[in-house]
Amino acid sequence: MNGFIYPNEAETAWGLLIVLYPYITGLVAGAFVVSSLYHAFGIEKLRPLARFSLLTALAFVLIAPVPLLAHLGRPERAFEIFITPNFRSAMAGFGYILLFYTGLLVVETWLAFRRDIVRRSEAATGLRRAFYSALTLGSRDVSERALRLDAKVIRVLAIVGIPSAFLLHGYVGFLFGSIKANPWWSTPLMPIIFLISAIVSGVALLIVLYIVATALRRQPLNHSSVAELAKWLLLFLLVDLTLEGLEVLSMAYENEEGWAIVSQLLTQKLAVSFFGIQILLGAILPIVVLGGLALTDRLGQRVRTTLSLGTALLVLVGIFAMRWNVVIGGQLFSKSLRGFKSFAPPLTGNESVVEALIILSLPFFLLALFAVLLPPWEKEAALEGAGVPEPTVTIPIPSRLVGPRAR
Amino acid sequence: MGITRRSFLRRAAVVLAGVAAAGAGWSYLKGLAQSANEAPDQAASLPSAPVQQRTPQPHHWAFVVDTTKCIGCGKCVAACKEENNVPEDPHFNRTWVERYVIDEQGEAYVDSPDAGVHGFESWPVNSKYQNIQVVKSFFVSKLCNQCENPPCVQVCPVGATYKTEDGVILVNRSRCIGCRYCIQACPYGARFLDPNLRVADKCTWCYHRISKGMDPACVEVCPVGARMFGDPADPDSAVAKALRENRISVLKPNLGTRPQVFYIGLDQEVR
Known part of the structure; x- marks a missing residue:
């Protein structure tokens, strides 16, 4: 002190747990946006990841x-927030x-995997069969017509889900941004900064998860999907850095009562984690690398993917620092705007580093479990269904939904 | 399809009824748990029939701190801890005393050792500023401002903290979930999480005393009359007189919280 x-x-x-909370919801919102880029906007290059990113969002x-x-x-009183809000x-x-x-x-995931659930319930026996039969919720119609209806609903949910994801995370930003007692939090930019950084972290997470999962499965990597994600990452990073810069710049320029302490906070207390990790390693360096990748096509696919993986990891650390x-x-x-204290989370026990690490690892275990229960990769899902009559595409986006309507 | 509309509706009705029953059971269990809770509300120690004088009629209480009188003895902090079972730990306080020392260059030095509970006379507290050319120094006691426009009440997600009709902000301890959002929202550092009950706590202006026509404990023990409490609507009260006869200010007026603790002789260095 x-x-x-x-x-x-x-x-x-x-x-530390309250640091973790916006980190996790941010990854949710970001992963959902990636899934919706395909499901709602039909960005074909992201198709291989669409189902996986949906499962990722659900796990987180x-x-x-x-x-x-x-x-x-x-x-034990947590439910009061529903009962007496x-x-x-x-x-x-x-x-x-x-x-x-x-x-x-949950609904969107169920619809996206409904056909696989039905197929597994038919192929399996015993307990496994009972499990998947229960998951079908009695809806076993996987005719082309039914799947087309599914795809339609998925598309609607993917679109409705985007503002919902924005609401979820913009809201977390508002929790901080609306606290007038705190000059470092109180800015109307806070919700939008949280939102954009959420998307940034989710895209980065999927780059990492996709590459790691593909390596674990010993499957060929779809480099163009990684390249597409890297492009979106660059775009959102640029917006994110602009907003964060604008926040600090306007505080400094207005130079109100709180700036004296906030400027000391940034240059002394947070010098490493703000300028070093959040801004330099977490944003500027990734922008330079990703921008370079976007400008040149000289490098080979493997090098590009490796560089994208490295920047994605940096971004994930940078957003945690944010x-x-x-x-x-x-x-x-x-x-009182008159002084500082120090904070270091305890290593073990309540609100500790160990507790936070355990909680942060939970969604990854959950995702691994989901990936066992539901096939996240279209190609393998299709192989699994060999022998069973099926339409050729897993989640068709009917052209009549994308193009002008004709009946 | 195996499910007709009729059977679907019937099943849905059964499920809904089940959910409702479970919800009712849950509320009932919670009610039981709550009735077993001790000190459920900061206002709970009120007598069923308040004594005369300051009855809960349309009062609007106010508190006046005369910083020109405070001698920094810390009796108010000690009395508050005793009266309200505030933890002895100096990091948990419903009220505290700050010392301001201003040197020739206009630099302000502020401290509040152990929240001021032991006063400022002992060594090394007393000798701390020996090497400074002191121009002026004074004490400022702090407590909950019982804001007219309280950010803590606004942010409480479950309505556990609330404003009484006579303008005092209280915490219902049986409803607080311990999220600490109110602690973040209070610009004055007046709130803390009770380490034993794990719920938010803060000064109540001794609501259990003022409702019986008594003064808050800190006001009663103050040897110099630096703390005053009462209803400004009563022209004979000490606060009405103090507010009438002095130029007064409040803490952080720019935040629009409209504090009901009024200060006499507040220096610009005090925040």
Whole structure:
């Protein structure tokens, strides 16, 4: 501690778990956007990843409430937020939005995999058969007509899901951005910064997961999908860096009462995690590399994919640093604007590094489980169905939906 | 298809009824758990029939701190801890005293050792500023401002913190979920998470006392009358007189919270 802090500020109210929470919801929103780029906008190059990214979003959204629950002083009362919400609170809508969005993801995933579920229930025997039969929910019609209807609904959900994903994560930004007591949080840019950084982190996660999963499966990598993701990553990174720069620039230029302490926060307390990790390693360097890849076509596919993987990993670290800099950074200085305190999460126990690592690993285990239960890769799903009569495409986007309608 | 509309509706009705029953059971269990909870509300220790004088009639309480009188003895902090079972740990306080020391260059030094509970007389607290050319120094006591427009009440997701009719902000301890959003939203650092109950806590202006016509504990023990409490609508009250006869200000007026703790002699360095 240096300078003066209010006596009650010695405790850091929001610790590592609250850093983790926006990190996870951001990955959800980003992964969903990747899946919707194919399902809603028909970007063919992302088709190999569309189902996998949907499962990724689902795995992460199911774990999203865990760090919050683990952080609550009285977790047994968590349901109060549904039962007795105070709608003037920015936090009260959270439960409903998360619930709605989880429901949407469950329905869309079910529809996207319905044919595989039906097929597995028919091929399997015993317990496995019972499991998949239950998953069909009695809907066993996989005729071309039925699948076309599925695809239609998926498309609608993929479109509705985008504003919902935006709402989910923009909302998290609003939780911070609406706190006028805190000059580092209080900016209307906060929701949009959270939103864009969410998409950035989700795209980066899928680059990494896709490459790793393909290597684990010993399958040939679709380099053009990685290249497409890298392009989207570059685009969103540019917007993200612009917004984050604008936030700090306008605070510095307006030079209000809070800037004196915020500037010290950035240059002293957060110098490494803000300028070093979030901005330099997490944004500028990736932009340089991805921008270079976009400008030249000299490098071979393998080199390009390796570079994309490296930048994606940097971006994932950078976005985590961004969450840290907001959540923890906003609590390192006193609201008296007169001093700083230090914060380091404990290694074990409540709100600890170990606890956070365990929670962060949960969605990956869940995703691995989903990938066993439901075939995320179209090609393998198609092979599995060999012998069973089936239409040729898994998730057809009927041309009449994309083009002008004709009947 | 095996499912007709009629059978679907029938099944749906059964499922809905089941969900409703489960919900009712849950609320019932919660009710049981709550009734077993001790000190459910900060206002819970109220007597069923309040004594005369300050009855819960249309009052609008106010608090006045005269910083020109405060001697930094810390009796208010100690009395508050005792009266309200506030943890002894100096990181949890419903009220505290800050010392301001301003040197020749206009530099302000601020501290509040152990929240001021032991005063400022002991060594090394007393000798801390020996090497500084002190131009002026003073004490400022802090407590919940019971804002007219309270950000903590606004952000509480479950409505556990609320404003009473007479303008005091309280925490219903049986409903607080311990999310700490109110702690973040309070610009004054007046709130903390009770380490034992794991719920938010803060100054209530001794609501259990003022509802019986008594003064808050800190006001009662202050040896110099630096803390005053009452209803400004009563022209004979100490606060009405203090507000009438002095130029007053509040903390962080730019945030629009409209504090109901008014300060006499507040320096621009105080935030």
